[in-house]
Structures are given as structure tokens and as C-alpha cells.
Amino acid sequence: MSMRLQDVSEAAPLRSCTHEYKVNCETCRLSRICLPLAINHQDLEQLESIIQRSKPLQRNELLYHEGTPFQSIYAVRSGAVKGYRTTSDGREQVTGFYFPGEILGMDGISNNSHASSARALETSAICAIPFDSLERLSASMPSLQRHLFQLMSREITDDQLLITLLSKNSADERVATLLLSIANRNARRNLSASQFRLPMSRVDIGNYLGLTVETISRVFSRMQKTGMLRVDNKEIEILDQEALQQAANLAA
Amino acid sequence: MSMRLQDVSEAAPLRSCTHEYKVNCETCRLSRICLPLAINHQDLEQLESIIQRSKPLQRNELLYHEGTPFQSIYAVRSGAVKGYRTTSDGREQVTGFYFPGEILGMDGISNNSHASSARALETSAICAIPFDSLERLSASMPSLQRHLFQLMSREITDDQLLITLLSKNSADERVATLLLSIANRNARRNLSASQFRLPMSRVDIGNYLGLTVETISRVFSRMQKTGMLRVDNKEIEILDQEALQQAANLAA
DNA sequence: ACCGCTTCTTGATCTGTATCATGGCCGTGT
């Protein structure tokens, strides 16, 4: 049993840990990223009052499944989550990876049922935000309403970037782009942008990037050989940021 | 000069055509598709009061360009529009086609600047809906707020479908899927689902589907040979819906 | 009605990535 305490501790610890439903956005280190409202105490309290936190998900546990009724959107507090949908022939398409501070589940709004599934890649703490409460609240809080629109808009532009990546770029470019994306998101959380552990398998990476496992392996090996990367299984170190950027740079 | 009157006449004609800014959602045949609010006269009037309509765009005219300030989202009244973004190396990635009743431009919300560009594929009438007005209005109209969330959510799920298509499906499957999508959207507007004219070029189709022009041509030829399609330049007739569905059906 | 430009089609060849196959490694449970 390997310890991965830093995953759980990344989000600010609760002051009193006895009642697990007590959430405290105000002291959460991620609040700046997650739902950064104009810092108005009253607003934050209102928001907190609707947010639910349940016990952490274990590796491979399902957060929600496509087709099931949509009730909440989710914020990752710690760990990592993959979003995916199942194709008609039963294969899986990974549509995104979600790290602490990021929000997922918004694709369920249009049909009142989840259009995709989400699964924990490692032990993950998640905040559930009931959408009907959020909707009601946002009608009286313009900044929240705006933030939700922006959040969804961001998801759209991110998807468009992925579409472009899949449609126009080579295997090396795709992998380089993903690594840089993860590095940037780490930086945003004040973690190292040059050294990190991939929470997902090669299969998931390949699936996400429209490539096979073998290709991912080969690209990693190649990049290691050219000295821009050090790869030790899931442990990644970016040795030549410049070169990696250039390898990705044909992407948008 | 070829006449294409039916394009412009698809949306309900204005009662008094002298003042071109007078918009009438209530009599618009597309209102059911476009922003189908609970049919409340007062709500509709409020909505109408903020919608702007300018003179139709000609073929190849730009509706908005990536990087420019975001002010409005747009509803297509007639014609057809393509959305695209320009990659860092100057190439174009088509991210979507928009037909009458469909809404585009929501990717601009997150940054207050358009993340993509939009260009008319043929003469097109467009309604511009200033977003700040829409935002204000939606705070006091729960059904409108909800509809906007749903609209954006829909865009996300559509993008996810395209991601899956690009990542998992063969050239034939991609083309078949696009044709069926267009057919369905035609049906929704009470147009023929089996016979229609493609408003976009082969280049645009290829670009959208992550394929080259040549491949698009070949797929069309192949499908014609097997008898599931009749292709006469941009004129498409689906001869065997069943077979086409099957050709696409490996997609989600 | 004609010209020139753009779009489309079809063929021949090339190539990046998938596929197939095999062996090593690592982590987990007994």
C-alpha cells in the first residue's frame, strides 16, 4: 500500500475534520482557480452552503456515468479524474483529464443526463455542486452567472484545441502538447512545471490523443533519446522546455 | 448569377421590411429551434428588443474574427456559416458548420474575445444577440438562463462527438457521420433529409473531418459506386439511408 | 459565348502510425 498523502493534502485541510460535509471554500487553496468569485464573504458563504463533499474516490472509482441523471457538476479538490465517453461499438474515448481546481460534468446540462463518464485516476477528493442550486444562486449573483458561462465557454475552446490537435498534428506534437498542458496546469497550482508524475496510463494518453499505446511509448523513448525529456515510467522530467515547446509548436 | 432565393426565404419574412432592424422572433419559423423559450409573449418581446439584425452576409464574408472583442452571439437565420480557428502555423481548422436556427460564437465568452472565426459559406442572414444584454435578461428569466446553459452544454457534447469521430473513425465513417448530421438538421427544419445541397467545399469538409480533399472525393466516389449515395458536385442524394447509417455506425 | 480560376476527381506512390508479436517490468495480493 503506497502512501500518496500529498494528493489529499493539496487542498487545504478542513479545520474540523469530524464532519465530512463541512466545506470551506474560503480557505481552500484552489478557490482562486476553481470558482474565483469577487471575494465577497456573503456570496462565498452562500456558495459553500450548497457544495457537498463526500468521501474521496479511490483509484478507478466512477464519479458519474453517461446516461445517468445529471444533478451536479464537480470540482476536483485533489487527485485526478478522466472524462470519457463510450462509443457505440463499446470502445472508450477519453475526452479530458481533470486536475485539482478544475471543474467537470457540464456536458450533462443539455439533456439532464450525463453525456460522458468520469473516473478517478487515483485517490481523489471531489466537491459536488448541485446544479439546480447553482442555477438559482447564479440568477441572483451576476458574477457567479458570468463565471459559469465563462467556465463552459472555456470547456468549448479547450475542446476546439483538442479537435485541432487530433486533426492536424503528428504523434510527437500531440504528446508534446499534452505534456506542456499538464506542466502549465501544475504551474497554476504552484507545483513544479518541469517534474511531475503522470496520473494516467499510457493507454489513457493514447486514447485521449487518438494514438495507440505503442506510439506513446515510442514518442516518449524518442524524446528521451533527444534529451528533451527524462521518462521513468510515469515520472516525467522536462529537461529542455524550449525543445518541447518547439516540438509542440505546430499546434495552435 | 444563380438565384438562391430559398435560402433567404427560409426564415419568415418580416412583416414590414422597410426597417431592417425590426426583428420578429414570434413569427420566425426557426424560433422553435433557436431559442425556444416557454412561449411567453412578454419574455419574447424582451428578447426581441435586444436582438439585432443587419444586412445579410455575402459568401465568404466574415462574421467575426478570432482575437477581436466578444460582444454578441449569433443565430443563423438563413444560409450557412463555418466556424474555424487558425493554427499557429497559419493553417485553418474548421470546428463546425452552422445552419439556420443554430447559434454560434459562445466560445468568445471565456476571454471576452472570440476564440474562433466565422465566415459565411453562402449568402446568410444572421441575428446578433448582444451578450451583456442577454446576460442581464437571463438573470431575471430563469428559462432563458437555463436555455443558455443548455446551449453551451450542447456545444460541448457536440465537440466531444467530433473529438471521438476524429480519434476513432475511418474516413468513410467520418464522411457518413457528417452527411447524416446534415440530414438530421435538415429534417429538424422540415427540409428533405435525403436530398440537399452542401453549402461548403470539399476542402472545408476535409478540413473539418481531419482528412484531405482527395480523400473526401474518393469517399464520395466510393459511396456513389456502392449505390448508397448520388453525388452531383455539391448536390447530395442519400439513396440508401440504411447503408449510410451502417457506414457511420461505428461512430458514437 | 469564351476565358481563366478555382474546385473537384482520379491515379501512382510514399509514409506515419496501426497492428502484430514478444519480452521485460512493476505493483499487488497471497
Add this chain to the structure above:
DNA sequence: ACACGGCCATGATACAGATCAAGAAGCGGT
């Protein structure tokens, strides 16, 4: 400590679609 099962790396081969090339067809302008 060991064995098993999933995950990863690497080589050999195959193939779908890209690229290169050339001509045909459509379309707008004069």
C-alpha cells in the same frame, strides 16, 4: 518471497490516408 496480471517498450510488417501529379468540370466575369 513469489507468482500472477496489467502495464510498458521495442521490433517487424501492413495499411489507410497523405502527398504528388495531372486533367476535367464548374463558375464568375467580360
